[in-house]
Amino acid sequence: MSVPIVSHGRFIVDGKRVLWQTTSPIKSEILLTDTAVYKRSSTNKTFKLLVKESPINRMITAVLTGNFNDRDWLLSVAESADFSNSCLKMLPKSPQLVAVFTSATLCNQANNQRQVLLVDKQNNKTLIEMNISKEQLTPEDKLSLEHP
Amino acid sequence: MNILEWSPKTKALLWFSQCLVILVMLVLSYLVNPIVVNSDISRLFKSQGHSDINTVNNQIAQQAVKSQILLVGNTDKSHAIADSKLLAAQLLSLNEIAHVKSTYDNLPTINRIVLQYLPYRQWLLSDKYKRLLESKQPDKLFEHQFTLLNQMVDPNVSLTLEADLTLSLADYLSRSYLPTNTLVLENGSLIAQHNNKYYVLVVFESNASGLDINESQKVVTAIKQLLPTHQSEVLYTGSIFYASEASSTGQFEMSLFGTVSILIMLLLVWWGYRHVSSLLATLSIIVISVLYGMCALVIAFDEISIVALIFSITLIGISADYSFHSLSEIFFTRCMPKNPLKEVHRSLSMGFLTTAAGYLVLLFSPFILFQQIALFTIVGLAGAYLTAVLLFPWLIANKVVNTPPLPPFIIWLNNQHRKLTNYESTHYIVLITVIVVAIAFGLFKGFNDDVRSFYNVTSNIQVNERKVKDILGQKDEPQYILITGTTAQVVLEREEELTMMLDQHVKYNNLAHYKGITQWLPSIKKQKFNAQLMVNAQANGMFDKTKMLLGQATPILRPDIKSSQYLTLPVWLESPLGRLFKNQIMNVNNKYYSIVRLSGLNNVTAIKASLIDFEESYMVNKVDDISQQITQFRELLANVLLIALVAAWVVFALRFGLKIASIAILIPTVSIVLSLAVSVFIQGELDIFNMVASILILALGLDYSVYYAEHGFEKTITITTLMSALSSIAVFAILLLSSMPSIQSFGLTVFIGVIFVFILAPQVTKWQKAHA
Numbered sequence: 001m002s003v004p005i006v007s008h009g010r011f012i013v014d015g016k017r018v019l020w021q022t023t024s025p026i027k028s029e030i031l032l033t034d035t036a037v038y039k040r041s042s043t044n045k046t047f048k049l050l051v052k053e054s055p056i057n058r059m060i061t062a063v064l065t066g067n068f069n070d071r072d073w074l075l076s077v078a079e080s081a082d083f084s085n086s087c088l089k090m091l092p093k094s095p096q097l098v099a100v101f102t103s104a105t106l107c108n109q110a111n112n113q114r115q116v117l118l119v120d121k122q123n124n125k126t127l128i129e130m131n132i133s134k135e136q137l138t139p140e141d142k143l144s145l146e147h148p
Numbered sequence: 149m150n151i152l153e154w155s156p157k158t159k160a161l162l163w164f165s166q167c168l169v170i171l172v173m174l175v176l177s178y179l180v181n182p183i184v185v186n187s188d189i190s191r192l193f194k195s196q197g198h199s200d201i202n203t204v205n206n207q208i209a210q211q212a213v214k215s216q217i218l219l220v221g222n223t224d225k226s227h228a229i230a231d232s233k234l235l236a237a238q239l240l241s242l243n244e245i246a247h248v249k250s251t252y253d254n255l256p257t258i259n260r261i262v263l264q265y266l267p268y269r270q271w272l273l274s275d276k277y278k279r280l281l282e283s284k285q286p287d288k289l290f291e292h293q294f295t296l297l298n299q300m301v302d303p304n305v306s307l308t309l310e311a312d313l314t315l316s317l318a319d320y321l322s323r324s325y326l327p328t329n330t331l332v333l334e335n336g337s338l339i340a341q342h343n344n345k346y347y348v349l350v351v352f353e354s355n356a357s358g359l360d361i362n363e364s365q366k367v368v369t370a371i372k373q374l375l376p377t378h379q380s381e382v383l384y385t386g387s388i389f390y391a392s393e394a395s396s397t398g399q400f401e402m403s404l405f406g407t408v409s410i411l412i413m414l415l416l417v418w419w420g421y422r423h424v425s426s427l428l429a430t431l432s433i434i435v436i437s438v439l440y441g442m443c444a445l446v447i448a449f450d451e452i453s454i455v456a457l458i459f460s461i462t463l464i465g466i467s468a469d470y471s472f473h474s475l476s477e478i479f480f481t482r483c484m485p486k487n488p489l490k491e492v493h494r495s496l497s498m499g500f501l502t503t504a505a506g507y508l509v510l511l512f513s514p515f516i517l518f519q520q521i522a523l524f525t526i527v528g529l530a531g532a533y534l535t536a537v538l539l540f541p542w543l544i545a546n547k548v549v550n551t552p553p554l555p556p557f558i559i560w561l562n563n564q565h566r567k568l569t570n571y572e573s574t575h576y577i578v579l580i581t582v583i584v585v586a587i588a589f590g591l592f593k594g595f596n597d598d599v600r601s602f603y604n605v606t607s608n609i610q611v612n613e614r615k616v617k618d619i620l621g622q623k624d625e626p627q628y629i630l631i632t633g634t635t636a637q638v639v640l641e642r643e644e645e646l647t648m649m650l651d652q653h654v655k656y657n658n659l660a661h662y663k664g665i666t667q668w669l670p671s672i673k674k675q676k677f678n679a680q681l682m683v684n685a686q687a688n689g690m691f692d693k694t695k696m697l698l699g700q701a702t703p704i705l706r707p708d709i710k711s712s713q714y715l716t717l718p719v720w721l722e723s724p725l726g727r728l729f730k731n732q733i734m735n736v737n738n739k740y741y742s743i744v745r746l747s748g749l750n751n752v753t754a755i756k757a758s759l760i761d762f763e764e765s766y767m768v769n770k771v772d773d774i775s776q777q778i779t780q781f782r783e784l785l786a787n788v789l790l791i792a793l794v795a796a797w798v799v800f801a802l803r804f805g806l807k808i809a810s811i812a813i814l815i816p817t818v819s820i821v822l823s824l825a826v827s828v829f830i831q832g833e834l835d836i837f838n839m840v841a842s843i844l845i846l847a848l849g850l851d852y853s854v855y856y857a858e859h860g861f862e863k864t865i866t867i868t869t870l871m872s873a874l875s876s877i878a879v880f881a882i883l884l885l886s887s888m889p890s891i892q893s894f895g896l897t898v899f900i901g902v903i904f905v906f907i908l909a910p911q912v913t914k915w916q917k918a919h920a
Contacts, residue, residue: 007294020298041291059301060300100259100306120301
């Protein structure tokens, strides 16, 4: 892609679930659980199932929630892109994931900033830059995370 | 010249000649077409038909019959894989097994599937994408495209995005129609995880198309011998395991019932006639009748059902009647040595004709099982009849010098029978019949025509099958929809219309899922329609937002969108995904047939009702279709019974007059009603086998009526009917020990029916006296 696709929003991580709320370019919500992915658009009240029992989805959820282990991943320490921080580089072990996914890199930066870099087999990169905040979950967030 | 007037020696020569012909025919048929005894219980009620649809359905059934599944399970994945490979190698070394598969290197990966579809991008649209294009709301389409982009590391998106900025192909491939994810491909093995164990899939095919009893048993015995050599748990399912069980049960029951029946028969003969020649005669009549029956089956059928053979053991009890009738005449009357059976020849002939006529009804039934039972019995009885008439005069008559006295029990029984013919007893019989029938009517739960209830399967096989289905997540129903058409494209277009209807049923929870090839291969008509839809959408600015997000200024539709190189059936069937669907489309006699498989059926009636509006589309459900045919046949059988009674009444009326004819048909009628009533007491419901048993009761009842009508209340008739009844009772009572509910039902009704026929038959003589 000549132009990167950029979206902004909030990542809410709770236990083994991630709620990805985008605010731009459009408002939408994606809920990642260890068994399925659900989607809710700005006009809908309920989540709709997108994918079920997908190993890729399980992998993404594990990376974003920190629920990973060295049985499924080859873990190593790496430098961040600007060499300012040390990062954890994760290579999948499962042949099924190796076929579509190259690596995930998690970096802890200063000022509560975090970076997650996902690279697929076509060398497409998904860079997630996060500002960590420890806010209380709103009742709406709680309700969303509890779906289905 | 009348054959009956021939000397016993000439008759015997004639018998030996025709017997030799039959034996030569049997040997030749065996050499040309060796007997295949089939133990596939699923084919017991296979109806015969020669339409193309039947051919297709039989091919589909055959595919299912040949394929067997094993799952090798272990808590250690590497052990499970190693054991599965060892088991596969061991299976392959068995001669009876044609093909074993434990590694699946050629299964389509997501990458291969995406690459296969890439040349056809923008002609393949999901229903949702199509609806969004038709909605003419660019925001909604963009929201859907953004959701796809927002799913991180989705290969469907990453592999297609560069070639298809509309994301229509990514969306098409993201639908959750792909085969279940329960099985995961790992180093060539397909592995499912279940309750902390890893199960590796091993699939094998047996060599032959049918399931010969020897073959299925050999394969299953060999497999079961292999299993303890592995540390891993091995689960199995497939028709061969069912067939093996049916064949071992069938062979055991056939030999047990056959041996016991012959022993009882010989003991009866010894008790009744006390002469070696009587044993020889009865034994010869049984052997000959079985040989004749077998000869007819071998000539008429390619495969013989083992269940039909178990049923056919009843021939022993029926054919022995001819021996008893002849022996009573030869032993206890002063018959002419030159033609000792002259007096009983007419009753023997009428007895044969009535029984054969009864079984003839079954010969024209739509089910192979009944056809085989009927043919075996009719031809077997013909052999028994010929043996009695032609061989017995030579075999026995000269050996019996003195007429021995009748056993005292027979004289006592004859007297008791006489008492039953007085008017008071008749009133009691009528009263008891009315009461029994009234109670049975109250208890009657209806008819059970469900073909699945006619045989039992041991829990071990069922547990294995349930576990395999759980682990593999199989929910496929036996029902499927068959769509026909003159060309592949016509079939695809019809299937597309039909699946729109099925989508509605999924929405209303009448159906959980369906699998059809148009989910992955749209018809060319639909691809053209989709292409036009995309062109119109671009003209309407539907992709403007996407273009902006992706930084594209140029049109994002492929330049050759109106090309003629659409995805066709032959191309698709050679693709990695298409190869998995090869069994779902067939070409038989220049007609195409596509199969839509159904899962999680909750409302078959609603789907069947919707199908009426669709051309050349049929719901196929072998089990339900056969059960429905059984219902129709059962109803037909009831009518045939009535017609047979009327026909018998006419024949009897011509020979014995109206009164005797009326009472003669009342005897089997009352016996049938009473035996069905008693069957209701015991079973609660009746099935086709109880009804088939009625035919036999009718035949035996008419036989006994003929004996009494022809010969009056003779003590020799008492011994003949007693021996006949006891032999029939013994043979049919043994069937109650069978593990198959169908055989039990049949045995129970005939067993009870024969008792009533024996008790009631002398009633004919009362009217005979009046008639005289």
